[in-house]
Amino acid sequence: MGKLEKKVTLITGAGxxxxxxxxxxxADEDAIxxxxxxxxxSAEEVAGDLKGQGHLAIGGDVSNEEEMKHVFSEVADKYSxxxxxxxxxxxSGGPEGLSSITYESFMRMLEVHIGGTFICTQAALPLMSEGGSIVNLSSIAGLAGWGPVHYASAKGAILGFTRSSARELGGLGIRINSVAPGVVETPMTEELDDSLLSPLVMMTPLGRIGQADEIASTILYLASDDSSFVTGQWISPNGGLITI
Ligand SMILES: NC(=O)c1ccc[n+]([C@@H]2O[C@H](COP(=O)([O-])OP(=O)(O)OC[C@H]3O[C@@H](n4cnc5c(N)ncnc54)[C@H](O)[C@@H]3O)[C@@H](O)[C@H]2O)c1
Incomplete structure (x- = not known):
């Protein structure tokens, strides 16, 4: 029996x-x-390749409240x-610094990351009950200031959102935690300049960047009952780059 047997799970940005x-x-742990x-x-392609039955692909922009209401009402209709x-x-943020970044791109970063987290969490709550788990993707940018200022601000806000929500949701038996990865090999980071990556790798005790599957393992831990007494926390799979 998988760790998420028959659990209905929704992952945003899962394409x-x-x-x-x-x-x-x-899906390998038997989740829907x-x-x-x-x-x-991309969502359809990913859903089509998953092990097991009952999976669903849904589009939509997490920062658009109307679109997300529609997504969660589809989830309610199909899974209850x-x-x-x-x-x-x-x-991801471009390489702009504080002096050149526009207000518009600063706000877009907040809208997608913390706005999207707020919108989806609020829309999901009526469907969740005791034993539920929410996992929010932060970053070492939010923990320690690595990365551009708009990205770091958005990812830092997710840590505060998680801590505060944990106090409120604990009484409902719903846990909420953050994962704050270091640099991970994904389409988001493939354009990162080597002059930025090489020093990072040199400073990382494990001597490499992370793989998406390694972050997924941390997310699985927080999603499953293996972490049943963990809420309001962050875990940073980062190869040892940051140790706080
Ligand atoms: N890759 C890293 O090094 C790294 C490190 C720390 C944190 N993170 C965080 O992990 C998460 C996943 O990153 P990734 O590296 O897999 O990136 P990715 O670019 O490979 O995937 C992100 C996905 O999110 C989707 N997306 C973007 N905006 C969206 C929106 N408004 N609504 C719905 N979907 C949207 C994209 O279409 C894409 O499929 C992000 O929150 C990222 O900030 C990544």
């Missing part, structure tokens, strides 16, 4: 990278996976309840 690896890991992504074609939500959808 690629960490979300895609998490969808696969969850709702693969949500802005790019519906939701056991696990992974707020994973994200966009």
């Amino acid at each position: 690629s990278g960490i979300g895609k690896a998490t969808a696969k890991k969850f 996976v709702i693969v949500q992504d802005f790019d519906k074609e 309840s939701l056991d696990v939500l992974v707020n994973n959808a994200g966009i």
Whole structure:
């Protein structure tokens, strides 16, 4: 029996990278996976390749409240309840610094990451009950300031959101935690300049960047009953780059 046997799980941004690896890991643990992504074609492709039955692909922009209401009402109609939500959808920041970044791109970063996390969590709650688990993707950018300022701000906000929500949701028996990965090999990072990556790898005790499947394993731990006494926390799979 898998660790997520018959659990209805929804992963945002699951058409690629960490979300895609998490969808696969969850399905391998016998979950029913709702693969949500802005790019519906990728979501359909991922859902079609998963082990088991009953999976679903849904499109939509996590930062659009109306679209997400529609997504969660489709989930309610089809499954009646939701056991696990992974707020994973994200966009990367360009190399701009504080002096050149536009207000518009700063706000877009907040909208997708923390806005999307808020919208999806709020929309998911009526479907969740005792034993439910929410996992939010932060980053070492949010923990320690690595990465551009808009991205770091958005990822830092997710840590505060998680801590505060844990206090509120504990009484309902719903856990909520963050995963704050270091640099991981995904389409998001494939364009990162080697001059940025090489020093990072040199400073990383394990001497390499992470793989999406390794982050999915951390997400699985937080989603499953293996972490039944863990809430309001963050875990940072980062190869030892940051140790706090
Ligand atoms: N790759 C890394 O090094 C790394 C490190 C730390 C944290 N993260 C975080 O992990 C998460 C996944 O990143 P990844 O590396 O797999 O990226 P990725 O680019 O491979 O995948 C992100 C997915 O999110 C989807 N998406 C983007 N905006 C969306 C929106 N508004 N609504 C719905 N879907 C949307 C994209 O279509 C894409 O499929 C992100 O939140 C990212 O910030 C990544």
